[in-house]
Amino acid sequence: MRVGIFDSGIGGVSVLKSLLQAKLFEEIIYYGDTARVPYGTKDRETIITYSLEALDFFSPYKIDLLIIACNTVSAYALEILREKAPYPVIGVIEAGVLAVQNKLPNKEDSILILATEATTNSQVYPNALSALGYKNIQSIATTLFVPLVEEGIYEGEILQSTFKHYFHSISTPPKGIILGCTHYPFISKAISEYFKEESLLIHSGEAIVEQLKSTLALKECDMQTKVSFYSSQSNLSLQKQALSLLSRTF
Numbered sequence: 399m400r401v402g403i404f405d406s407g408i409g410g411v412s413v414l415k416s417l418l419q420a421k422l423f424e425e426i427i428y429y430g431d432t433a434r435v436p437y438g439t440k441d442r443e444t445i446i447t448y449s450l451e452a453l454d455f456f457s458p459y460k461i462d463l464l465i466i467a468c469n470t471v472s473a474y475a476l477e478i479l480r481e482k483a484p485y486p487v488i489g490v491i492e493a494g495v496l497a498v499q500n501k502l503p504n505k506e507d508s509i510l511i512l513a514t515e516a517t518t519n520s521q522v523y524p525n526a527l528s529a530l531g532y533k534n535i536q537s538i539a540t541t542l543f544v545p546l547v548e549e550g551i552y553e554g555e556i557l558q559s560t561f562k563h564y565f566h567s568i569s570t571p572p573k574g575i576i577l578g579c580t581h582y583p584f585i586s587k588a589i590s591e592y593f594k595e596e597s598l599l600i601h602s603g604e605a606i607v608e609q610l611k612s613t614l615a616l617k618e619c620d621m622q623t624k625v626s627f628y629s630s631q632s633n634l635s636l637q638k639q640a641l642s643l644l645s646r647t648f
């Protein structure tokens with residue numbers, strides 16, 4: 399199976415990493431719109447326009463499935479991408495919500511959603527969780543985490559100050575934390591430690607692997623997945639950054 403991964407930039411490598419570990423596909427084509435990242439601070443129309451342009455990128459590659467690694471795109475453009483694409487399109491939000499349902503079945507559990515400003519404003523995560531009966535949901539737009547991760551800041555003072563800035567009003571560790579942005583798995587250790595390792599972290603990449611296994615009945619294959627990296631700027635620079643991020647553990 400040849401699969402496309404689309405992200406606004408480099409962060410989708412967190413999802414790619416989970417897919418590579420799961421060995422579900424023979425070939426993956428990663429496309430990051432690095433020339434126009436971030437999407438998380440843009441408006442609906444812009445996010446939709448850019449996302450539809452990504453379909454044009456993938457058309458010569460004859461992919462069998464498109465995975466939207468970007469939460470912001472999944473929040474605003476999933477339906478329209480599904481209408482326009484000649485192949486199935488899956489997003490990370492449905493997978494994340496499914497993971498909450500499976501791992502935290504108690505509807506009283508407190509769930510904290512961390513995401514970009516656009517994803518937070520869309521209310522897609524809280525609406526989906528409320529519809530399932532979850533009552534104790536809080537969302538925070540943790541916008542600064544994206545540039546910090548892009549700067550290679552995964553721990554330390556600046557990150558701790560940013561945590562205090564966003565989390566100062568949270569007195570008890572939430573039961574579950576949705577890492578609702580591609581970049582956040584790279585600081586998941588620090589987030590977990592901040593909440594005294596008492597919260598279950600829901601990571602889009604792992605969630606999508608579970609969803610693919612259960613809905614498409616995909617199984618681990620023996621061969622090494624072939625990955626090609628493309629971007630709306632320099633392919634080589636994205637590839638270098640991607641390989642460095644792939645070597646990070648989280």
Ligand code: DGL
Binds near residue numbers: 407438579
């Ligand atoms: N990929 C985006 C997301 O998961 C984060 C970076 C951006 O704002 O474009 O929402």
